[in-house]
Amino acid sequence: MTLATATKRSARGVPGRGPTDHGAWFLVLPALIPILVLSVGPLLYGIALAFTDSQSGRTEPTQWVGALNFQDLLHDTLFWDSFRIGLLWAFGVTVPQFFLALGLALLLNQPLRMRWLARALAIIPWAMPEVVVGIMWRLVYHPDAGVLNETLSNLGLGEGKDWLTGTATALFAVIVVGIWAGMPQTTVALLAGLQNTPRELHEAAAMDGAGAWRRFTTVTWPAIKPIALAITALNFIWNFNSFALVYVLTQGGPGGRTRLPMLFAYEEAFRYGQFGYAAAMGCVMVAVISVILAFYLVGRLKGADES
Amino acid sequence: MMRTKKSTRAAQYLALAAYLVFLAFPFLWLISTAFKPARELGSLHPTWIPKDPTLDNFRQAFDEQPLLRAAGNSLIAALSAALIAVVIATPMAYVMARHRNRVSKAATGWVVISQAFPFVLIIIPLFLILKNLHLINSLLGLIMVYVVWSLPFALWMLVGYVRAVPTELEEAAAVDGAGRVRTFVSVVAPLLAPGIVATAMFAFITAWNEFFFALVLLKTPEKQTLPVILNRFIGSEGVADLGPLAAAAFLATIPSLVIFAIIQKRITGGMLAGAVKA
Numbered sequence: 001m002t003l004a005t006a007t008k009r010s011a012r013g014v015p016g017r018g019p020t021d022h023g024a025w026f027l028v029l030p031a032l033i034p035i036l037v038l039s040v041g042p043l044l045y046g047i048a049l050a051f052t053d054s055q056s057g058r059t060e061p062t063q064w065v066g067a068l069n070f071q072d073l074l075h076d077t078l079f080w081d082s083f084r085i086g087l088l089w090a091f092g093v094t095v096p097q098f099f100l101a102l103g104l105a106l107l108l109n110q111p112l113r114m115r116w117l118a119r120a121l122a123i124i125p126w127a128m129p130e131v132v133v134g135i136m137w138r139l140v141y142h143p144d145a146g147v148l149n150e151t152l153s154n155l156g157l158g159e160g161k162d163w164l165t166g167t168a169t170a171l172f173a174v175i176v177v178g179i180w181a182g183m184p185q186t187t188v189a190l191l192a193g194l195q196n197t198p199r200e201l202h203e204a205a206a207m208d209g210a211g212a213w214r215r216f217t218t219v220t221w222p223a224i225k226p227i228a229l230a231i232t233a234l235n236f237i238w239n240f241n242s243f244a245l246v247y248v249l250t251q252g253g254p255g256g257r258t259r260l261p262m263l264f265a266y267e268e269a270f271r272y273g274q275f276g277y278a279a280a281m282g283c284v285m286v287a288v289i290s291v292i293l294a295f296y297l298v299g300r301l302k303g304a305d306e307s
Numbered sequence: 308m309m310r311t312k313k314s315t316r317a318a319q320y321l322a323l324a325a326y327l328v329f330l331a332f333p334f335l336w337l338i339s340t341a342f343k344p345a346r347e348l349g350s351l352h353p354t355w356i357p358k359d360p361t362l363d364n365f366r367q368a369f370d371e372q373p374l375l376r377a378a379g380n381s382l383i384a385a386l387s388a389a390l391i392a393v394v395i396a397t398p399m400a401y402v403m404a405r406h407r408n409r410v411s412k413a414a415t416g417w418v419v420i421s422q423a424f425p426f427v428l429i430i431i432p433l434f435l436i437l438k439n440l441h442l443i444n445s446l447l448g449l450i451m452v453y454v455v456w457s458l459p460f461a462l463w464m465l466v467g468y469v470r471a472v473p474t475e476l477e478e479a480a481a482v483d484g485a486g487r488v489r490t491f492v493s494v495v496a497p498l499l500a501p502g503i504v505a506t507a508m509f510a511f512i513t514a515w516n517e518f519f520f521a522l523v524l525l526k527t528p529e530k531q532t533l534p535v536i537l538n539r540f541i542g543s544e545g546v547a548d549l550g551p552l553a554a555a556a557f558l559a560t561i562p563s564l565v566i567f568a569i570i571q572k573r574i575t576g577g578m579l580a581g582a583v584k585a
Contacts, residue, residue: 023487027398028410031458034395035417038433038455043424045432054435107323112316118323120568121330127567128560129516131534135541135556136337145348145549147336147355180333212315234422241425244518248538265427270523275431282428289423 049279056273069280079281081256082264086285088171089246089260090239093178098232100179101186106220108187109194126184134248137177138164164250170257174249181245182235189231193224226300233296237289261285340553341365348549364550365558368540371551373528374558377536384446384521384532385514388453392461393507395454397499400465401491405474418459430523437524444526452520457510464509468502469495508570512563533559 050069054062073079104122108115125133140148141163149161163173197220205215243262246252252259252267261281269278335355340348342360347353368374403411433452434443442448472495480490496503518534525531528539537559540552 023491024402024406024408024410026488027402027491028414030395031399031462032410032414034451034455035414035458038451039421039429039458040417042429042432042436045436046428049431103322104326107319107326110319112319112323114323114327118327118330121327123567124330124334124564127512127563129518129534129537129563131516131518131537132337132556132560133333135537135552136333138541139340139549139553140333140336142549144351145340145353147332147353150353180329183330237423241423243426244534247518248541262425262427265425266519266523269427269431270434275435278427279431282425282431285425286423286428289425293423 046279047283049276050283051280052276054275054279056275062276065276069277070284072277073280073284078256079261079264082259082261083284083288085171085257085259086240086261089175089178089242089258090236092171092175093182093239094232094235097179097182097186097235098228101183102190102228104183104187105190105194108191122187123184125181130181130244131248133177133181134245137180138249141173165254167254167257170250170254174246174258177245177249178239178242182239186231186235189227190224193227194220197223229296229299233292236292240289241285337553337557340549341557343550345550364554367548368551368555368558371548372536372539372555374533374536374555376529377531377533378559380446380530381515381532381534384449384453385511387450388457388514389507389510391450391454392457392510393465393503396458396461396506397465397496397503398491400462401469401495403462404466404469405477414462418462421459426519430520434523443524444530446530449521449524449532452524453514453517456517456520457513460513461506461510464506465499465502468499468506471502472498505570508566512566515563 051064051066052062053065053068104118108118108122128136140146143149143160143162146163148163152158152161161169163169201219201223202215205219210218240260241262242260243266246258246260247263247266250258252263262285265278265281265285268274268281339355339357341364342362343353343357344359344361344363347357347359399414403414437443437448437451440448442451476494476498477490480494485493516534517532518538521532521535522538525535528536531539537552537555540548540555
């Protein structure tokens with residue numbers, strides 16, 4: 001107890017100076033004001049807009065309409081289609097990406113030659129603008145000039161597929177790009193977790209005769225579990241909210257097959273000028289994300305109890 | 308050191324090679340396409356190595372769209388946003404790392420929550436606010452948005468760097484009678500310099516690469532940034548002139564790749580320092 005109090009005090013910084021001193025405010029304000037004016041304020045404004053009939057280019061004043069936008073959303077099958085597509089996309093990207101990234105991180109944690117090259121390459125998708133990633137994969141998927149169809153036809157596996165414009169393949173095709181694009185962050189996070197795992201534990205487990213799988217489940221996984229959970233929850237949320245990649249690849253087509261919720265809300269707001277309605281979509285997305293976050297936090301708390 | 312069986316090692320190298328191919332091939336294909344003459348791009352059997360490499364696509368890319376101007380706009384927006392962001396974020400990160408008062412707790416909460424918000428909920432009100440201020444289609448408006456947008460991650464990284472600075476030095480400064488601000492400016496900030504530079508570079512890249520806000524806020528080609536101009540190459544029908552498109556996309560990547568190569572280790576370090584403690 002005494003120890004806990006002592007560490008708490010030292011975390012406050014220099015003893016003898018309360019958190020009320022004015023210097024601290026002076027240091028905080030330059031960032032706090034923009035945050036309040038350009039982030040917290042607009043966020044509250046955005047939530048308020050969801051309860052209005054705000055439209056672009058309207059002459060009559062904006063009015064409160066209560067939950068009308070949400071009632072309309074409830075019956076908007078196009079929105080729920082896009083919602084379903086958003087969830088499919090977020091699962092479809094996050095889950096395979098996690099396992100691929102875990103595999104790569106485990107490999108990069110081994111004393112292999114060429115490891116530096118793999119590390120350097122693994123970073124490339126991270127540094128690239130999403131627009132370039134989208135353009136790049138359009139070139140890969142191109143029906144005639146693309147490397148994918150050419151390779152498939154050389155292997156005798158069919159030809160001339162329109163990956164991004166075919167209704168059956170479009171979602172699958174963009175999911176593959178999503179997996180590729182997010183690999184680096186996930187790999188780097190897992191790799192860091194692995195490097196924090198003490199090597200001696202592994203060696204002790206090996207001496208006790210534990211095989212590779214047992215060493216993974218008893219030593220490696222418990223050590224990286226917190227990072228794995230955090231990165232997976234974040235990836236899911238980021239993917240569910242993503243825009244640029246799919247916008248550049250398909251613009252939501254063909255026939256809405258890849259229209260993620262963000263693309264739908266963007267069109268609603270900036271093509272059709274339905275600000276209030278699009279804000280309501282944003283609110284529904286926030287609600288879903290909050291549920292996911294809640295699951296994640298509950299999982300974390302349970303994990304903390306166990307350990 | 309544990310001994311690893313030869314067969315296991317071989318399997319590991321095989322897996323590593325598969326990863327390398329998966330990660331590298333789209334990028335190599337982009338480069339290959341950028342150097343191919345129109346006639347080869349029209350052929351039904353494209354090859355990895357251009358038979359007749361050319362720079363025509365690069366020339367044509369500059370003719371088709373105002374690439375230089377767009378790069379200039381991107382540079383102005385990203386550089387200003389990065390500088391402003393670190394200048395205002397560093398003192399706040401210092402307080403967040405050293406004080407546990409309500410403001411710093413709320414700020415930490417904001418950093419976490421802001422990662423989860425769909426941008427559309429922010430951009431509609433921002434669009435309306437900036438419109439009233441006549442800052443639509445203006446780089447100034449975009450810079451303001453970028454500053455706030457890059458703050459959460461900047462704070463996240465910087466808090467990690469501040470925590471790595473030992474408190475003894477500050478205590479010594481306090482004994483000498485230096486106030487909070489003085490201690491920060493003359494003792495802590497200099498020690499943070501490498502971390503501040505890395506954070507600024509990261510903020511620069513994220514702004515340089517950003518697309519959504521720029522797409523919504525910038526209307527005319529003279530004002531648009533590089534990612535928006537690149538998207539214009541594709542056209543609304545999705546029919547693109549592949550060669551120039553590839554050439555322009557390739558060029559747009561080079562600054563980010565160079566900066567990323569320089570700061571890669573620091574970023575991963577900073578990100579993880581935050582992630583492990585959170």
